[in-house]
Structure formats: structure tokens, C-alpha cells
Amino acid sequence: MKLFTCPHCGQRLYFENSLCLNCNTPVAYHPHRGEFVVAGAAGALICTNAGECDCNWVAEENLNLCLACSLNHTIPDLSVEGNRLRWTKLEMAKKRTVYTLLALHLPVAPKASPEEEVGIAFDFLGDPIGPGPGGERILTGHDNGLITLNVAEADSPEREAMRVAMGERYRTLLGHFRHELGHYYWDRLIRDNPEQLAAFRDIFGDEQVDYAQSLQNHYSNGAPTGWANEHISAYAASHPWEDWAECWAHYLHIVDTLEMAEAFKVPLERLDVPTPPDPNATEFQGVLSRWITLSEVVNSINRCMGLGDLYPFVISQPVAKKLTFIDGLLKQTSGVAAQHVEHSAA
Template identity: 45%
Template sequence: MKTFDCDHCGQPLFFENVQCLRCGSALAFLPDRLALAAIEPVGGVEGTWRRRAAEGREAGSRNYRLCSNNTEHQACNFAVPADDPNPLCVSCRQTRILPDLSVPRNRDRWYRIEVAKRRLFYTLARLGLVAVEPPGSERDGPVFEFLADLPGQQVLTGHCEGVITLNVAEADDAERVARRIALHEPYRTLLGHLRHESGHYYWDRLILEGGRTGDFRAMFGDERIDYGQALDAYYAAGGAAPGWQERHVSAYATSHPWEDWAETWAHYLHMVDLLETASSYNTRLALPGQAAHDVEQVINPFDAGTADFHRLVEQWVPLTLLLNSLNRSLGQDDAYPFALSGRALEKLRFVHDLIESRPAGEQVAGSCQAQAAAR
């Protein structure tokens, strides 16, 4: 995720900001521009906003409303074009079911999940995988259901026929850490969950409907093996067999080819998002011991002409070393607790090439991939 600047005064901003601390401007993220912008009310039209004028630039000509999840719950900072009849922004309208908001803890859980989901939306939009202005004021991309456990009824996080379900308990830090430890996972975050589950959704769109199942099987294995039995065997064995690092990005990726794909997909989204963040800070990288002339600027993977996979990987390795070194300096665990083998990199390249060469007009197909209860 890149950093933003207030386009009225130049103050650095973060994606979730709703007000500039320097000039006091109200802020909103404009999905049609993929930009966090200073906004001002439109005179005589209640509840309508436009981009605020700045020195050398007139006020924006397009009018917006704030997402109704902002006006009603202060839970969103996305704007909606004023001529769009849908009261929800393009991210919030993807959410079909909310947890019971009369339960106090669920409001905070919902807010945290939506923050992560908006970050996922941004990355998918930057990759051209989700529409920022869906036709007919509808939604594009996966549909989300955020549910809480009920007595005798446990919610499973997973994907089925275009719908991603997330157990809202994952928004509780203590619960998420407990599950991470119990399942021997080095990494478990809300954003990581959503990226993983979006991989199942895009398997349907890009692999199944794109006619790429043969290529997929050659790279990841045959997904037609029984999914439930494969996951049961994985958990019964206590996780992955020794040596899994030689072919997979994570231990869980060994459980089934679908999960190998979803873990690799999530990893690719980690990669492009972190590289964009580093690029927005004008980060320059070199491994310890390299000559001064080998130092180079981190590229923005979304800029035209920079999406060469080999170059992304060349910068990814020292960037993650830097990230982990910074974390260790603060006494924290590694933020990126992975090491990518040659085979794992081939799978990441597969994802990269598929996104870069995808055909237009893919449609969602039905395929259920619900994760085991422990996940």
C-alpha cells in the first residue's frame, strides 16, 4: 500500500485517514481515482462533496457522497460518486452479511475486518482484477460474509461459489494469536486471510473459467483429489511432511493443490503490496557487502514497464531481509517468516504471468473450497 499526500497541503497521509492533521481537510478515498483526497462540501447540495481546491488547481468537477457505512457507523472512508444510487461504496457493497452489531465487540471486529478488506480491494483494483465503478451500481469481485460462532454452530473461514466467509473471531488479536500458535503457523493476519480466500475466488475466474486447468495441474498438482480427505490427512499428520520448503511457500500449501494456489496467490499480493509501500518511501536497497553502485531504488510494481517478475524477486529478497532486521531491532518476530525456494518462485511467476496476461471478461464459476474448522 502506497502512502498518500494531502492534495490540499501536502501532509503525508495513510490509507485509513479521514482528516488531515495539518490543514484540517476532510479526507475520503476515491475508488474511481484510487486516491485518498482532501474533500470539501458542495454548496447547496447537502451530503455532497468534491475534491478540495489547492494552490494551482481548481476544485474537482465530480461530486461524491460518503459511503453510508461512514455516515451511519463511522466505519468506512470510501466515497461514492454522487450519481451512483448504491448507498455503499464499492468495497462495502461486497459484504453481504455482517455480524450482529448489537453485540458490542462485533462493531470493532467488523471495523477491523473492513479495514483489511479495503486494503485487499485496493491491491486487486491496482492489478485490474476488480472494477472501481461496477456497471449498474452492482458489486464486483468476491462476496463476503462475516459471521460469529453460535452455540453448537462454528463458523468456518473459507470460500464457496464466489462467497468468502470469515469468522469474526479472527479480528480478536488474542484469539488469532492462539490459533496461530496452535496450528504452528508463523504468519496469521486478517489481511492474510482475505488475500488467501481471494485466491480461491480468482482460481474460479482465472483458472477454471480461463481454461487454464491443464497449466495449473502441471504446476500445482491435480485439484480433483478429494479436498476434505486431503485436509483431514494434513491435520491428522500434524502438518506438512519434512522438506515441504523445497516446493511450497508455506506448510499449509502442501495440504491440497487449491491451498497451494491460494497460499501462493496471497504471497504474490504480499509481494506487490510491500514493494509499492517501499517504493512510495523512495527506499533504496543493497544487500550488506554489496558495492555502492549496486544500490537501486525499489520499483513500484504497478507502474507501467516495471512488472518484470525477475526484477520483483531481486528486490523482494533484500526488502524482506531489511523488514525482518528492523523488526528484530525492536524485539519483534520476523514480519516475513518465509524463505522462497526455486519451485515456490516458479509458482509465484505462474500467478504473476496469469495476472499480466489474463483475458478480458472472465466470469465466476462454482467451486467450493471451505477450510477445515481449525483454520
């Protein structure tokens, strides 16, 4: 994520802004240009969801909806109290995710129909009976580009309760979007590419291992002893597909946050520990070095405020190898994708 400027007065804008507080100019984010424009100007019609979920994006040409909102297959039931606010929170997280996907020049388009294999669609659903023992639950998940999220995840107490129950170190709406979309892009970038599939199996393992049985084993027995030596999270140890999705989400966390640090000109180089030059070091190793420095800084600041670590994870060498694989894959997919990551390393 980066900082933006008002197209009228040049004042700083943030990603969720719909009004410049300096000159009172209505503004909207143009996802294909990566900048804010004056709302309502030529070619800058506002998404019709502006009054529904505080959408601040420009509508797609010949559509009433913006790119992000056009991905919705099912929105929350707005007759349910609190669902409008939940939808607003979901959209904020989704738009940040779409921003990064576009910055990496990944294909982002809605499904032509629910049956289509290519394309993305979102179902934002609520529990039909309600939470609690014996109640039916809507589970977050991915199915051939259709991503389902339980709207209750937009409520912090509910999400924290689930985080504790699942034994997770981290659980956010943004993390859900990034993880589930990781499954979709595995299908697009790896599944039908023999060379990439072989490389994936060499690093992550054989995804042909029974998926349902693997998850059942995980939920019954927990992660294996020593999982942190090979995986970014306990859930990543359940199956190669989940390992990939977890690493994909963390890759997006890393490059997005480093871009924000760069936008604020955080002088991370002053905190770097001098090390002998490594002639075999890759460019992405520099990105990871910067990330480790930044995560140490923000974790320490959180502790000073009596809060938990902002990034409570350890990037082991095997995990670094997995993240490097994702980085290389994206650069092969689109050369311009590298520009986003290179900027993070600057």
C-alpha cells in the same frame, strides 16, 4: 500500497485517513481514481458506513455504499459487545485487499444474488454458541465467491491462539482476505481456461485430487516431510488449490509491500548483493530479488526490537516458479496489471 496527498493542501495522507491533520479538510478515498478527494465535493459523497465502521471511501454512483462495503452480504451482529470495533478492523483489511485487486485491474464487483457464480460477497459471522471444546465454530472459507470470516479473528489474542493451534507462521486478517480471494480468482482466471489449467497443473499439481480427503489427511497427519522445499507454507502442501491460494496471498503481500517501500524511497538497491547478469532472468525475478532484500531488512529490524520475523517464510525455487506463474497470468489477463508490479521492481 502507496502514499497519498491531501487534495486541498498537498500534505501526506495515509490510506485510513478521513481528515487531513494539516488543514482539517475532510477527505475520502476514491477507489476508481486511486486518490483522495475532498469529502462531500461533487461526485464524492461519503459511504453511509462512515459512521458505522469508520469507512473513508467515496460511495458508488447511485449507491449509498462504497465499492468495498457493497461487497458485504452479512455484517457482524452489532448488538454484540465489541463487534463494531471488530467490523472496523475487518473493513480496514478488506479495503487494503480491494485496493490491490483494483491496482492489478482484476474484476471486483458484488454478487447480483447469493446464487450467482460471478461476483464477491462477504459474510462476517460470529460463533453462535461460543468458542471452546464442543462449541460450534464459524470457519473462514470460500464458496463460489462467498467468503466467510469469523469476526473473532479481529481480536489479536484469539487470532494468535488459532495461529499457534494450527501451527502457522503467520495469521492476519489481511492474509485471510487475500487467501480466500485467491480461491475466487482461481475460478475466474484458471478453471475454465484449458491452457491456463494445464499450466497450473504442471506447476501446482492436479487439483482433481479429492479435496476433502486431502484436508483431512493434512489435519490428521500434518504436512509431509520436506514440505518447505516445494511450498510457501505447510498448509499449501495440503492440496493444489490451497497451494495456489497461499501463493496468491503471498504475491499480493510482495507487490503491495514493495510498492510501499518504493513510495517511501527505501534504497533497496544499496543493499543488493552484486551478482553476474543473467540473460535469462525475467522481470519478476527482479521483483523477487528486491523482496528478499526487503524481507531481510525488516526481519532484522524486528529482531532488534525483540519481535518475531515480519516475513517468516523462505521462497524456494519451486515457490518462486509458482509466484512467477501468477505474475505471468495477471499480465496476460490485463496488460495494465503489469504496471503495478513493474513499479514495485523500480
